[in-house]
Amino acid sequence: MTTRRHLLTLSAQASVLAALSWVAVPSHAQTAWPSKPVRIVVPFAPGGTTDILARAIAPELSRAFGQTFFVENKAGAGGNLGADIVAKSPGDGYTLLMGTVGTHGINRALYSKLPFDPIKDFLPITVVAGVPNVMVMNADTAKARNINSVTDFIAYAKANPAKLNMASSGNGTSIHLAGELFKSMSGTYMVHFPYRGSNPALLDMLGGSMDVMFDNLPSSIPHIKSGRLKALAVTSSQRSLAMPELPTVEEAGGPALKGYEASSWFGLLAPAGTPVDVVNRIQQEVAKSLNTPAIKEKLLAQGAIPGGNSPEEFTKFIDAEHKKWAQVVKASGAKVD
Numbered sequence: 001m002t003t004r005r006h007l008l009t010l011s012a013q014a015s016v017l018a019a020l021s022w023v024a025v026p027s028h029a030q031t032a033w034p035s036k037p038v039r040i041v042v043p044f045a046p047g048g049t050t051d052i053l054a055r056a057i058a059p060e061l062s063r064a065f066g067q068t069f070f071v072e073n074k075a076g077a078g079g080n081l082g083a084d085i086v087a088k089s090p091g092d093g094y095t096l097l098m099g100t101v102g103t104h105g106i107n108r109a110l111y112s113k114l115p116f117d118p119i120k121d122f123l124p125i126t127v128v129a130g131v132p133n134v135m136v137m138n139a140d141t142a143k144a145r146n147i148n149s150v151t152d153f154i155a156y157a158k159a160n161p162a163k164l165n166m167a168s169s170g171n172g173t174s175i176h177l178a179g180e181l182f183k184s185m186s187g188t189y190m191v192h193f194p195y196r197g198s199n200p201a202l203l204d205m206l207g208g209s210m211d212v213m214f215d216n217l218p219s220s221i222p223h224i225k226s227g228r229l230k231a232l233a234v235t236s237s238q239r240s241l242a243m244p245e246l247p248t249v250e251e252a253g254g255p256a257l258k259g260y261e262a263s264s265w266f267g268l269l270a271p272a273g274t275p276v277d278v279v280n281r282i283q284q285e286v287a288k289s290l291n292t293p294a295i296k297e298k299l300l301a302q303g304a305i306p307g308g309n310s311p312e313e314f315t316k317f318i319d320a321e322h323k324k325w326a327q328v329v330k331a332s333g334a335k336v337d
Contacts, residue, residue, distance in 0.1 A: 033093050033278050037068040040096045040268070043082025043103060044169055045075040045197025049216035049304075053128050053266050054098040056298065060289035061282070071098075075196040078172030078336070079103040080114060087116035091273025096282070097122070099269045102173040105321035109329040110172045112337050119322075123276075124314035125268040126283040127307030128290070129299055132236035132263050133178045134217045134224070135249060141211050142230040150232050150252035153212070157188035166190035167201035167210035171336045175201075177325070178214035178235050178262035180334040182249065185257050205229065216264050217242065217303035235262045242303035262328070265321075267307065267314060279311055 040058055044050045054071045061069040074082035083103040089095035097103070104118045137147060147153050157164055168176035171194045183189060190212060195201035198219050204210045206228050213220075214235060221242065223229040233249045234240050249260045268286060270279055287308030289295055299306050309317070329335075 033275070034065050034067040036094065037070055038065075038094050038096065039070055039072045040098055041082045041086050042071055042073045042098050043075065043079035043100070044073065044173075045195075045199050046073050047199025047202075047219065048169060048197045049131060049218045049264070050079075050098050050100055050266055051197075051199070052218055052302070053299075053304070056295065057128060057268075057286055057289060060295065061285055064285040064289070065281075073197075075170075078107060078110075078170040078176070078194070080107060080111070080116075080172070083118070084115045086269070086271055087121035089271050091123075091271040091275075093270065093274055093278040093282075095271060096125070097269045098128070098266060100174065100266050101264050101321060101325070102170075102177075104267075104269070104318050105265075106174065106177055106325045106329065107172045108322060109326040110177070110334060110336050112335070119318070121272050122269040123272055123274050123279055124311050124318055125270055125279050126286050126311065126314055127265055127267040127309050127317065128286065129304040129307050130263060130265040131216050131218055131302075131304045132234040132240050133175060133214045134220050134234050134240075134243075134246070134303075135178075135182070135212065135214050135232045136205070136220050136224065136229040137212050137232065138205055138208050138210065139228055139230045140208060147230070147232075150247075150249060150257075151254060153232060154186050154188055154253065154256075157186075157190065161189050162191055164190040164211045165209070166192050167205055167213045168192060168194050169198040169201055169215075170194050170196060174262060174264040175214050175216065177328065177332065177334060179212075180332040181260065181262055181328060182214065182257070184332045185260055186253065187256065214262070218299075221302055235260070237261045237263075240303050242301060265307075283308075283311055 040054050042051045042054045058069040079102045086097035166179050224231045233252045234246050290306040290308045296306050
C-alpha cells in the first residue's frame with residue numbers, strides 16, 4: 001500500500017511539473033520576438049512622405065532585430081483603411097502602423113464615423129518625424145497666372161472663384177486640412193480633389209491638371225528644386241531649416257492668416273494588446289537609428305525633424321493633437337461623411 005501511495009504521489013508531482021513547464025512556454029516564446037517578418041502598414045500610396053519615412057526606418061529595424069521589417073501600402077479613406085487593418089490585427093508585434101496626424105489627430109473630428117478608435121485600438125510607440133507642409137503650385141500655372149507669392153495667390157483666387165484645383169493626399173489628411181484652413185482664413189475657394197496618397201496627387205500637380213497643394217515638404221522638395229513646382233510658403237509656425245528662404249503662410253499672407261499653422265507628424269503605432277516589452281524595444285531601436293548621423297542628416301535635408309520620443313510621451317502628444325485638430329476642423333467647417 002505504501003509503495004502504491006508513493007507511486008501515486010510521484011505521478012501527481014510529475015503531472016504538476018509537466019503542467020508548469022507547458023505554462024512556461026508562452027512566456028519563453030514572447031522573448032523570442034521577432035521570429036518572423038514584421039509588416040509596417042503605410043495607409044497611403046507609395047512615394048509620399050508617410051511611405052518615405054517608413055522605408056527609411058524599415059531596414060534599420062531589420063538590422064537591429066535580425067528579421068525583415070517590410071512596408072505594405074494600404075491606401076484609402078484618408079488613411080482610415082490602413083489604420084483599420086492594423087487596429088483589427090493581432091497584438092503580437094508583427095503588424096505595425098505608420099500613423100499620421102490624419103489617422104491619429106484629425107480624422108476622429110473630421111469623419112462622422114470611424115471603423116476604429118484611434119485611442120483605444122492602438123499603442124503608440126514613437127514619433128518618427130515631424131514635418132511642415134508646403135504650399136506649392138504647378139510652376140507653369142503659377143507663371144501663366146503671374147502668381148509669385150501667397151498674396152498674389154489670394155488675389156487671383158478671390159478674383160477667380162472655383163477656377164483653381166486643390167489636390168490632397170485624401171480626405172482628412174493634414175494636406176487636405178491645411179488647404180481647408182487656408183481657404184477658411186483667407187476667404188478663398190479652390191475645388192478639392194482628394195487622392196489616395198501624396199504621390200498620385202503630385203503626379204497630377206506636375207502634369208498640370210492640379211493647380212495647388214499643401215504637400216508634406218519631404219515629398220515636394222525634389223520637384224521644388226527641379227523647378228517643376230513653385231513653392232509659396234511653409235505651413236509651420238517657423239521657417240524650415242531645409243528651405244529657410246521660404247516664408248511661413250502667416251508671414252506671407254497678411255493679417256487674415258495670422259496664427260495659421262498646420263504641420264504634420266508621422267509615428268509608429270501597434271495594435272492594442274501588443275506586449276509592452278515589444279513596444280519598448282521597437283521605440284528604443286527607432287530612437288537609436290534616428291540619432292545616427294546618416295538618418296538624421298537625410299531627414300533634415302528633406303525638411304523632416306527626427307523624433308524618437310517614448311511611448312508615454314507619444315500617447316500624451318496624440319491626446320493633445322486630438323484636442324487641437326478638433327478645434328481646427330470646427331473652425332474650418334470641413335467634414336467628411
